[in-house]
Amino acid sequence: MKILFIGDIVGSPGRMAVRELLPPLIAKKKIDFVIANCENAAAGFGVTRKNVEELYSYHIDVLTSGNHIWNKREVLEFIGDYEKLLRPANYPAATPGSGSVLLPTATGEYVGVLNLAGRIFMQPIDCPFVAAKNKIAELRKKTKIIIVDIHAEATSEKKALGWYLDGEVSAVLGTHTHVQTADEEIFPQGTAYISDAGMTGPFDSVIGINKETIIERFLTQMPNKFDVAKDDIRMQGVIMNIDSISGKANSIERISIRLKD
Numbered sequence: 001m002k003i004l005f006i007g008d009i010v011g012s013p014g015r016m017a018v019r020e021l022l023p024p025l026i027a028k029k030k031i032d033f034v035i036a037n038c039e040n041a042a043a044g045f046g047v048t049r050k051n052v053e054e055l056y057s058y059h060i061d062v063l064t065s066g067n068h069i070w071n072k073r074e075v076l077e078f079i080g081d082y083e084k085l086l087r088p089a090n091y092p093a094a095t096p097g098s099g100s101v102l103l104p105t106a107t108g109e110y111v112g113v114l115n116l117a118g119r120i121f122m123q124p125i126d127c128p129f130v131a132a133k134n135k136i137a138e139l140r141k142k143t144k145i146i147i148v149d150i151h152a153e154a155t156s157e158k159k160a161l162g163w164y165l166d167g168e169v170s171a172v173l174g175t176h177t178h179v180q181t182a183d184e185e186i187f188p189q190g191t192a193y194i195s196d197a198g199m200t201g202p203f204d205s206v207i208g209i210n211k212e213t214i215i216e217r218f219l220t221q222m223p224n225k226f227d228v229a230k231d232d233i234r235m236q237g238v239i240m241n242i243d244s245i246s247g248k249a250n251s252i253e254r255i256s257i258r259l260k261d
Contacts, residue, residue: 001109001244002029003147004255005173006036006060006237007180010201010208011044011228015051017200017235017259018058025257026059029239033111035147036200036237037175038085039065044208044228046071049078052085062086062101064115066151066176067122069097088117088151090131100135102142109244111147112139114169116161118152118176128152129164136168144170144247147240151176155195162193170242170249173197178207180236180254190248198236198256205229233259 004025009015018036025031041051045068055063062084069075069087079085079097089099100114114135116128128150139146146169150158153176162172167189174181180198187193199208206214210227217224235257241250 001032001105001145001242003033003035003111003171003240003242004029004031004237005147005149005171005197005240006034006200006235007196007198008037008040008175008178008200009055010040010178010199011042013228013230013233014199014201014208015041015054017233018055018060020259021235021257022058022060025255031239032105032107034060035062035064035113035149036060037065037149037151038063039068039151040201040208042072044226046075048072048074052078052082056084061103062113064113064149064151064175066117086113086115088115088125089135090116090126090128092126099131100139102139109145110143111145112143114139114146114148116148116150118150118154118157120152120154120157122153129161132161132165136165140168145242145244146170146247148172150174153177155181158195159193162187162191166191170247171240171252173238180256182254184238184252184254186249186252190246192238192240192249192252194238194252194254197238198254200235200237202229202231202233204231235259
C-alpha cells in the first residue's frame with residue numbers, strides 16, 4: 001500500500017499547491033491513501049469548515065493538526081462533525097474532537113491514523129508516549145497499518161517517540177517546524193521515520209510567513225501581524241510503501257514539488 005503524507009499546509013498558497021499538485025501525484029505514484037496536516041490552512045493559523053471541505057475535495061483522506069488547531073474559534077463548533085479531522089490525542093479527555101481514526105481504503109484494508117503533540121517548548125499537555133501506547137492498542141485490534149503524526153518542536157522528542165514505537169506502527173512522521181529534514185529512514189522493526197515532513201506553501205518566506213514581517217519582529221521584538229507569503233509555492237511530504245499484512249514500511253521517500261508559475 002502506498003501512503004502519502006503531506007507536510008503542514010499553509011494558507012491559500014498551500015491549499016492551491018494541494019489542488020494543483022496532488023491529483024497528478026496520486027495518479028503518477030499510484031497512491032492509495034492521503035494524509036495531510038491542516039493546522040495552518042486558514043491564513044497560516046488554524047482551519048475553518050470551508051478549508052476542511054475544500055481539502056477533502058482534493059482527495060485527502062485524513063486531516064491531522066497540532067497546537068494551532070484552535071486558532072480559529074469556529075473549529076469548536078464543527079470539529080466533532082468530522083471523523084477524519086484530528087486534533088492531538090494527548091489533549092485532555094474533555095477536549096472536543098478525536099485524536100485518532102480508523103478508515104477503510106478502496107481495497108477494503110484499514111488504515112489507522114494517530115495525531116500526537118509534543119511537550120518540549122510547547123504546551124504542558126498529557127504525555128504523548130503514554131497516549132500513543134493506549135491509542136495504538138485500540139487501533140491494532142483492526143489493523144497493523146498505523147501512521148503517527150507527531151506535531152512537535154524538538155527533534156529529540158520526535159526521534160525518541162519513533163524508537164519507542166518501532167515495530168508497533170508503520171510510520172512516525174514529524175510536523176510543526178515547516179522545515180523538511182533529510183533523516184528519513186526505516187527503523188529495525190519496520191517503522192518509517194522522518195523528523196519533519198516539511199511544509200506545503202510559499203517558500204519565499206520564513207516558514208510560510210512574509211519574511212519582512214518576521215525580520216521586523218526579530219529586530220524590534222514588537223508584535224505585528226503575520227501574513228502568509230505568496231511566492232515559490234511547493235508541496236512537501238513523504239511517500240511510504242507499507243506492507244498490507246505486516247504493517248511494516250518497505251520504503252519512505254521525501255517529496256518536494258514546486259508549483260510552476
